[in-house]
Amino acid sequence: MADQTLPIPGSLGEEQQRVGMLEWLHSWVVTVDHKKLGILYVVYALFFLIVAGAEAMAMRIQLAVPNNHFLSPELFNELFTMHGTTMVFLVGMTIIFGIGNYLVPLMIGARDMAFPRLNAFSFWLSAFGGLFLYFSFIGGFGLYGMGSAPDVTWWAYAPLTAKAFTPGHNTDYWALALIVMGFGTLGAAINILATAFSMRCRGMTLMRMPLFVWLMVVTSGLTLITITPLTAAQVMLIIDRFLGGHFFDAQAGGAPVVWMHFFWIFGHPEVYVLILPAFGITSEVIPVFSRKAIFGYPAMVAASVGIAFVSTTVWAHHMFTVGMTSVGNAFFVLSTMMVGIPTGIKIFNWIATMWGGKIRFATPMLFCTAFLFQFLCAGLTGIMLSVAPWDWQLHNSYFVIAHFHYTLAGAFVFCIFAAIYYWYPKVTGRMMSETLGKWHFWLFFIGFHITFDTMHFVGILGMPRSIYTYEADRGWNALNMVISLGGFVQAIAVLIFAWNLVYAYLRGKVAGNDPWDAWTLEWSTPSPPPAYNFAVDPVVRSRRPLWDIKHPQDPDWKYER
């Protein structure tokens, strides 16, 4: 049972013959090939990245000047709910499982995922979940009539979600879409774990797997125990809304705080689910562009598993203002601070990998270098917010927004861009333009800092989140204008990126099998890889199999212990 022997219908290699449009479309719809599904996931996620980005831009136009009337308050509520939900579930989750889908089998020398049909099923669940969520803009009936998208924020605190306070069905669209996508994600996570544990090629022991695969394993393991509590909580919400249950109904003895706990038991590990694959991407890119093997591989693996464990015990740091006991507060302060230990180990290891290396600042490396700096800053504001009294002061202010956008945009999205620039030649066979890539990087980097550095200040000055406008006498005017302008710089950068993607696909330089002189197995296949991935099952003797092939007189396995 360890390998796939069935021919895989609709895989990439078959496209070589000219086929009709309908047949081509059909081959993508019925495909169970991990590479095609990976591409579908990533394209889907990039589409929603643009959608959610446009929602953010609309909100920034509204907030650029005080007492603005660009958006109505109702629409503003819908937009920040949808922006958050989309970015986390439709962009973040789908893109990590897309990249993981594409790369994990290639990196471990397998023919496909462990369960190809489950893989297709998971993708289509996620895809239709997302469409269902967005259908609410047309078909959702809410407090303000037809066409109401969910407007209860992406954490959807009770009792606002109760039938009495949010009539209509827009909250149901939100809850049901998340349940459907949750099952899709669960399937994808199970598949990644089974693939990594059962489909490795000969010699690929666990401690020789590329760090990206390790980080996908840790992420998938964490997904198993974080997405499911969200599904359980959504089922409770649906029971409350449709069957007249009382889980979060304070008038019948239920406790809205229970929803907060359940949501953040999901919500906090969720940000680690997103950031761990980003760590994996960095751990692949930095060694290749520093021309050195990763520093401290076993420590990196241990730190990743450590982060996953610690991350499950920190959720209530989102709830310091609820009024927990001082013992509760102290526990969550300390556990939150503990996350800094394994994360610090990783940052030092990346720097040690770069130290003394022959660094090439190609676009992927630029994004990863910026990631190191921004993730460090995000970690530091995280330590600040983990101190309960500091959090009491700044909770629900723009300081918190700035902090988590530093982690999710400044760290996660930067690594995703690095991954796309790095693996695009493998997926399409063509290089993305370095010139456009550098424009994209610098504009996005500058725009990012203009926006999110300034957000810290406006937060310390007391601007709360989730407000659709503000009075002119609060001293926030200039800062908000700067934040919005930075947003436009980022939007231009993303458009350059989108153009680069399309242009490179049509006119890009032909890449060859191994344009970056890299060391992991995916670079030993043609670009794009054929349906069967490897003509001969690879045999691996070290963590850098391609190094061994390229340097037979000085292979890695002589030194790895």
Added chain:
Amino acid sequence: MSTVPIFADESWQQPSRGRVGMLCLIIGESAIFTIFVVAYIYYIGRSLTGPTPSILEVPYFNSVCLISSSFTIVLAEHAIKHGQMRRFRAWWALTMALGIEFLIGTGIEWKDLIVDRHFTISTNLFGTTFYSLVGLHATHVVVGMIGLSLVMLFTLMGRVNQGHAERIQVLALYWHFVDAVWVVVFTVVYIVGR
């Protein structure tokens, strides 16, 4: 850990993907049940109105049936591993009968509560937590029964043989999980909570 180079003639074994996949599903499902069990325990005695859990009758017979189905399915696994198909069919049928008995028992309990005592999921907080936790478990029993029935159907069609022993074991893992969860649900709902 050992990273001694592996040569082509050495044996290379990995865990079966079915087993790994099922274990991962069980971990995920355990998290769902954990949330519902925690909600149940937290809400014990917090209902503002009656009825209270004392109206429940402890389903001893039902529980014995479900738990013993775990033993019969082990005997079925053992039989198919050794190619004794008639024995496999018999133990598999008995497992299914025990599962169906459990579902019928739950149905009778719920009919008594809903129709005769007018105690529903919306009556009070206890009703909400009771029906959702026990119902969640019963849903899993139904899903398990669908899996068992499919195997039975294919067995009667003569399509199942010794080569499927491992797949049967993977499905049996799920059934064991459903039984193990019942031990927790039974303890929480009928012993601790009552």
